[in-house]
Amino acid sequence: MPSSTARTSPPPNILVFLVDDMGWQDTSVPFHSSATPLNQRYRTPAMARLAASGMKFTQAYVASVCSPSRVSLLTGLNAARHRVTNWTMRRDRATDAPHPTLVPPAWNVNGISPDPATPRAICAPTLPGLLRQVGYRTVHIGKAHFGAADTPGANPLNLGFEVNVAGHAAGGPGSYLSEQGFSGAWRQADAFWDIPGLEKYHGTHTFLTEALTREALAEMERAVHDQCPFFLYMSHYAVHVPFAPDPRFIERYRDAGLDPTEAQYAALLEGMDKSLGDLLDALDRHGLSDNTLVLFLSDNGGLSAHGRGGPPHTHNAPLSSGKGSAHEGGIRVPMLVRWPGVTAPGSVCEEYTMVEDLLPTLLEASGAASRLPALPPTDGRSFVPLLRQTVVSAPERPLYWHYPNIWGPTGPGLGPFSAIRVGAWKLIYYHADRRFELFNIPADISETTNRLADCPATARALAGQLSDWFRQVGAQMPTDRDTGGLVPWPDVALAAATAGTGGPRP
């Protein structure tokens, strides 16, 4: 029977705890089939506590870079649809690095906007706006990065949030240190990167993560006082570059002999985890835990190229590569969900999910389905059935990635690409050289063996499904400098690659 509980029981509070650039292995909680060396390195007891009392998702997917994920989270739309395919920064200006053979399409460089008249921006209903419509206090804390500077979407208050602390157009912090006023001036960065609204912490030796946590706690208390359900979007700047040593946690990692950069990174993670613990404690203290859905997620894979210590592209092992990549290291992240009375304590979900699933999931959980005039159409699917464990296995649902852009670094899976996953298989299409990779993910989580040559029918089916969907949503392809034409759809490219050869070549 269709649930009508939403009308009678109070709607759950929702805490989305979003970490920036955190990789799948950046935690002591094992998301792989067994604990890995990285799980030993990092200390995240609050995540362990959340996992023990909720559900762990081992195959949670996001976009390979930040803005696409964040816009998908806010709108429930896939990046190929919303066209904010790369990270946003300044109005009307693309952030793509130069590329020898490709020119990126006219993607939505202005991000998301509440105003349909904003050029090169996606205008769509947002998760906070919809939750606010059904009575939630909607609070944004931390990194926003939804719209380019000097566009309406740069300000979370224009996107459905009633409260905004420290969120603006920038996708990273000027500094983590209050002694530096959270400004990028110390590194001669543009004032664009200066975090707004935390002036009272300047010079107080309060680490950025801690300052944001205190703000979140205050907002939680305010919502409790006002007796309204809250949507708290706790979006940490951590663990994005530029790293800084968090004095509260750095010693342990230095003592363990980690290189200085990696020690800073590990301490950033532990500080982030301490924030999670503080928020969970506050929920307990206010008696809210039983009626609060907590969702922990990262926005893309862990950084594995420039800026990290150690050998490149080893930071998400056993996953290949990292942020920006079509390989698992770029798109698979830790996700934990605790919804008392719904998620079984210590449960594990092995089904895959996608970042655009959050909006339909949280709308369903909030009971908005019966309180809004209609639910917005989305590319995402609610995974409430997975939380309830009422489905044994998800159907062969396709997931799509589309990144016709140039991030910069090189490495496995990096470069303009499109990809599809269905069941065990992931097909990746590299726009620059029309190359394909086909991996059986459960059998080869490190993506070492390209199965294109021995599974040509699977590759063709996936390329067809991906292309059909791209044509439907109007996915934008880059232009080839040499031919002046658009890069072909995956199915056309695959057919061309295999013409006369009897089969595709990797």
Place this chain on the structure above:
Amino acid sequence: MPSSTARTSPPPNILVFLVDDMGWQDTSVPFHSSATPLNQRYRTPAMARLAASGMKFTQAYVASVCSPSRVSLLTGLNAARHRVTNWTMRRDRATDAPHPTLVPPAWNVNGISPDPATPRAICAPTLPGLLRQVGYRTVHIGKAHFGAADTPGANPLNLGFEVNVAGHAAGGPGSYLSEQGFSGAWRQADAFWDIPGLEKYHGTHTFLTEALTREALAEMERAVHDQCPFFLYMSHYAVHVPFAPDPRFIERYRDAGLDPTEAQYAALLEGMDKSLGDLLDALDRHGLSDNTLVLFLSDNGGLSAHGRGGPPHTHNAPLSSGKGSAHEGGIRVPMLVRWPGVTAPGSVCEEYTMVEDLLPTLLEASGAASRLPALPPTDGRSFVPLLRQTVVSAPERPLYWHYPNIWGPTGPGLGPFSAIRVGAWKLIYYHADRRFELFNIPADISETTNRLADCPATARALAGQLSDWFRQVGAQMPTDRDTGGLVPWPDVALAAATAGTGGPRP
């Protein structure tokens, strides 16, 4: 390679020619595998001309009543999603007939609205609004019926149309006769039904269909003069009740011995067809035919209950039932598309399509994909590949119907229902008595044999797919007066119906 022609060739003009309440057999063009007696009765030479020069769709589907179809056409959303599941009329007031055991849900009785603050209305981007954004002159002529009276959506000018002639909240004409001022006063109807904006024709002996045609021709000329591409939404009040004798065409049908009501109906159809011919002639005259996409459609099946002559529910034969019904007579309609250079003359498409496909189809045809910041998410799929005949067969795409409402008349397939079609099969779920019907449509187009008992696995699979989707979009179910609870989802009802019996019972 992704098409980039939209950037270089001029966008096609678009003429959507929408008829009201016209059945699948209400034409001399054979939409069935062979010509039927009804094809002999009706005279629609302009439709035959369009079919000969374009593509005929034999399985074009729509909703079973008008507002759901029209809102789907304008938004690309399925009725279960947009929740305008029944026909709209007055602000905040439902139009459902009483029902002994069910209470309809809180559906969107105010229709579509440009203002998210309008209660019980769907707010979504519209086809005319999007086409206008990319430079089209958008013209509405005739019946609108998009929003309830005294809401913003009642006026097509608030929904993306630049021009509106004769469209308002009403779903039918006061009168077809200029001598009656197109008013319903002659039948003591409320002024609500009086057609606005045609005062210059009052008393001129101009039949309504003709007056609307002349207005459309004038608007077409204006667009030609202004050299802008046009979207002309020619939405006839014909052939909705109350019928009136069109003096230009009635004699032939009276002479043929048809009963008076059916003679009026046949003449209404011929008058509608003459309008189509006039518009096609005008396209030729202006040299526009080669760059104009013409799409002909009806909004729901032909009326087969009260108001028609002859035995009830015979008016769409060989289809069962008519308007309001889950059977084919209620949801399958004539569709013709002519897009020179794309559709092959005299071609036939046997794949099924759904009314919400029009928005993505026409956005693709107009080249809007590369000119809008993003394409809106829809439940419909573009059928441009079908027009181009680049796909041999559509995949096993599901179509969904959801009508948790009470129209009034009784007969086959009538009453609150949900339905799904996948491939050959259609499963219907009747909310009142939790009864199911399963038909193999190609094998049994008249829906005479319920296959529920001998194909239980098919029924279960379809019920599951339908229910999963309904849960995702938050489909609204009626309330059972006896239990006070919501009518169960189809999969739950089917499981209950088959528990302990070894199989479902029809």
